[in-house]
Amino acid sequence: MTAQLRPNGTLRHLITLEGLSRDTLERLLERSQGFVRPLGTPPPLSHSLAGRTVANLFTEPSTRTRVSFELAAKRLGAHVVNLEVQLSSRVKGESMLDTVYTLQALYVDAMVIRDAEAGVPDSVAANVAPHVSVLSAGEAHVSHPTQGLLDALTIRQRKNRLEGLSIAIVGDIRHSRVARSDYHAFRTLGCTDLRIVAPPALMPAPDEFAGCSRHTTLKTGLKDADVVMMLRIQKERMGQADLPDADRYFAKFGLTPERLAGARPDAIVMHPQPMNRGIEIASDVADGPQSVIRDQVRNGVAVRMAVLEEALTGAASPGAAGAA
Numbered sequence: 001m002t003a004q005l006r007p008n009g010t011l012r013h014l015i016t017l018e019g020l021s022r023d024t025l026e027r028l029l030e031r032s033q034g035f036v037r038p039l040g041t042p043p044p045l046s047h048s049l050a051g052r053t054v055a056n057l058f059t060e061p062s063t064r065t066r067v068s069f070e071l072a073a074k075r076l077g078a079h080v081v082n083l084e085v086q087l088s089s090r091v092k093g094e095s096m097l098d099t100v101y102t103l104q105a106l107y108v109d110a111m112v113i114r115d116a117e118a119g120v121p122d123s124v125a126a127n128v129a130p131h132v133s134v135l136s137a138g139e140a141h142v143s144h145p146t147q148g149l150l151d152a153l154t155i156r157q158r159k160n161r162l163e164g165l166s167i168a169i170v171g172d173i174r175h176s177r178v179a180r181s182d183y184h185a186f187r188t189l190g191c192t193d194l195r196i197v198a199p200p201a202l203m204p205a206p207d208e209f210a211g212c213s214r215h216t217t218l219k220t221g222l223k224d225a226d227v228v229m230m231l232r233i234q235k236e237r238m239g240q241a242d243l244p245d246a247d248r249y250f251a252k253f254g255l256t257p258e259r260l261a262g263a264r265p266d267a268i269v270m271h272p273q274p275m276n277r278g279i280e281i282a283s284d285v286a287d288g289p290q291s292v293i294r295d296q297v298r299n300g301v302a303v304r305m306a307v308l309e310e311a312l313t314g315a316a317s318p319g320a321a322g323a324a
Contacts, residue, residue, distance in 0.1 A: 002125040011310045013125045013134045016143045017184040025188055027316065028306055029153050034318060035302035036157075043071075044305070049078035052312050055103050056082045058114045058137065064273060064297060065137050065146070069112050072304035078312075081108065100124050104132055110312055114138040133311040141175050141234070147272055148181030150303040152189055154296050155227055158268050163190035168221050168263075170197040170253065171231030171280050173204050178272045179231060183209055197221030199244070199253065202233075218252075218259050225263040229270045230255050230281050246279045255281045260290065268292045 004013045004020065017025070035044050054073040058066055066082070073080045081103075100111060110133045113121045118140040125134040138144045155162055167186055173179045173196050186194055196203070197215040215221030222228060233244065260269065269281075269291045277283045286293060309318065 002122050004125075006314055008314070008316070010314050010316050011307065012314070013121075014145050014307055014311065015121045015125060015134065015136050015139070017145045017148045017181050017188070018143070020184075020188065022188050022190075025149070025152070025185060028149055028303070028310070029156060031306035031310065031318065032149065032153050032299070032303045033157075035305045036299065039298065043075055043301070045075050045077075046305075046309075046318075047077040048309050048318065049073065049076040049312055052077075052109045053079040053081065053107055054110045054112060054308065055108045056080065056112045056137070057099070057103075058083075060114050060116050060138065062114055062137065064300060065114065065144075068297075068300040069135075069137060069304050069308075071301050072308055073110075075301070076305055076309055078109075078308070096120060096124065097127055100128060104129055109133065110135060110308060112137050116140055118142045135307060135311065138177055141177050142180060143184075144177040144181045144272075146300070146303050146307060147178050148185035149307070150296055150299040151178075151182050151229065151270060151272070152185045153299045153303060154270065154292055155186075155268070157295065157299075158292060159226060161190070162186055163192075165191055165226040166193040166195070166224060166264075167191055167227040167229065168195040168197050168215075168225040169229045169231065170218065170221060170255070172202045172233045173198045173209070173231070174202045175234035176231050179204075180208075182229065183212070187211065195221050195225070197253075199249075201244070218255070219262060222259060222262045225267055227268055227270065228255065228260065228263055229272075230275075231272070232274065232276050232280055246276075250279050254279060255285050257282070257285060257288070260285055266290075270296060272296065 006012045037043055056066055056069055070080050112135045114137040121134055121136040121139050136145055159165055169179050194212045195215055196209055196212050269285055271293050275281055
């Protein structure tokens, strides 16, 4: 695994949250919170990345992640290139590394990569020039580090902490990169009651998610939970024969108001989106008073601003770019 931190302890690459210290995660969350503004007010703007160029390389469809990375870079003053991989030379047979070397020669400073193949972000990070940063925007089923950070930030905003909370992650755990990054973030930040809730076919391997309790019913999985994180079924990572029946799935694992009542009265409901309403979550829950799903979207831009700024300036705090 390519080293993600510089000698001074700041982030250079972000491939995974696994192995990052609590101090590092808390620093990134504090930096992210500084970029949060109430809806209806102007977003934060900065020139900290003026003259830098960020390239978004997405080989899988994305709405929220790509848009929020683009907004984050632009609000920090960077130039942004969105590479449509389906239209690029990779379709003609060019390797990912050749694409990366081409972008590097065009003075690209950061590469934001989403790829369906495990290992691609780390391979790129191991081969870029010393001044280039690589940020994962989602790697196969393996990790989605900025999602893990924004989910942790959302919980901290509502609950002020992760320690002492009961957090249930519900749905297609086996195929979910979000679940894996949330697991690393939540455990590192002190959550000791982390539950994974899924039908047996969607549970992860026995050697994954160490320290989590496993539940195959919502009744036990949601009992007195403080946070309920719902996940969609990752159809793109399953064979046709493995796809669960939507109606049957909702009947057993869909989050309804009645099932949510088993959690604590002040429990919050989360979802990384895109949502399949009526399959993993009912609309009156997704849009209800306990939902913080739109907060997650807002926090995504703030987190990606924090990650881009630290990775490209080498400074541990805003305004300290000369400290690296």
